[in-house]
Amino acid sequence: MITATGLTKVYKIGPTEIRAVDGLDVSIDKGEFLSIVGPSGSGKTTLLHLLGCLDTPTSGTVSIDGVATDSLSQSQLTMIRREKIGFVFQEFNLLAVLSAFENIELPLRYLKVPADERRRRAMEALEKVDLLPRAQNRPSQLSGGEQQRVAIARALVTNPVLVLADEPTGELDTENTCRIIELMRDLNRETKQTFAIVTHDAMVASYTNRTITLRDGKVANDAAGEGRVPECDK
Numbered sequence: 001m002i003t004a005t006g007l008t009k010v011y012k013i014g015p016t017e018i019r020a021v022d023g024l025d026v027s028i029d030k031g032e033f034l035s036i037v038g039p040s041g042s043g044k045t046t047l048l049h050l051l052g053c054l055d056t057p058t059s060g061t062v063s064i065d066g067v068a069t070d071s072l073s074q075s076q077l078t079m080i081r082r083e084k085i086g087f088v089f090q091e092f093n094l095l096a097v098l099s100a101f102e103n104i105e106l107p108l109r110y111l112k113v114p115a116d117e118r119r120r121r122a123m124e125a126l127e128k129v130d131l132l133p134r135a136q137n138r139p140s141q142l143s144g145g146e147q148q149r150v151a152i153a154r155a156l157v158t159n160p161v162l163v164l165a166d167e168p169t170g171e172l173d174t175e176n177t178c179r180i181i182e183l184m185r186d187l188n189r190e191t192k193q194t195f196a197i198v199t200h201d202a203m204v205a206s207y208t209n210r211t212i213t214l215r216d217g218k219v220a221n222d223a224a225g226e227g228r229v230p231e232c233d234k
Contacts (some may be wrong), residue, residue, distance in 0.1 A: 001030040007060035020046040022217035033188040035205040036198045038214035044198045052164045053077045086155030088165040092147045094139040100150045101135040125153035145176035165197045178232035181207045
């Protein structure tokens with residue numbers, strides 16, 4: 001479903017070159033629930049940005065759902081991001097002036113989805129994350145866990161083939177971390193969408209079915225994960 005071949009990203013700081021990702025090959029199948037781990041500076045977030053077309057590689061190729069992205073224009077890459085990829089970030093990235101419903105609906109506005117269809121899909125997404133009663137609340141009226149659930153609903157509302165999550169539980173306590181991973185795991189099983197989660201948290205990684213470990217911009221290990229079932233306090 002998504003492949004990266006010879007993927008390299010080099011940043012230049014004066015005369016110094018930093019190879020954040022260094023000739024990396026990786027393939028992710030449809031419907032996987034996987035984690036990307038590694039020490040700080042190993043290239044985790046850079047890889048996620050390259051896979052999500054948020055950044056362009058120095059060399060190498062990325063293909064998403066059969067579409068090679070290396071020859072696409074910026075406008076075409078924007079459409080790939082909007083139509084095929086959902087993003088979940090550590091800081092939630094919700095617009096403070098919009099309600100939960102409006103934040104979730106926003107990606108559909110960019111895709112020019114008709115109003116009735118936008119409302120139906122946004123409400124369905126809110127229901128999936130169990131937040132229908134909070135639809136009209138703004139982010140400041142929601143807990144951290146609720147804000148992240150809104151962010152997940154926003155990522156899912158366009159029916160993407162790939163959901164990329166960058167430290168999605170980094171701002172949450174242990175209880176909410178468990179609940180968010182449980183939610184994402186359940187959604188993965190229900191929708192068959194692919195979830196790739198960048199994390200430094202060994203507990204989060206233990207819930208995934210595959211773990212890719214990066215070190216110095218390369219794949220140090222790629223193995224089946226523990227696939228633990230979250231047991232969250234209710």
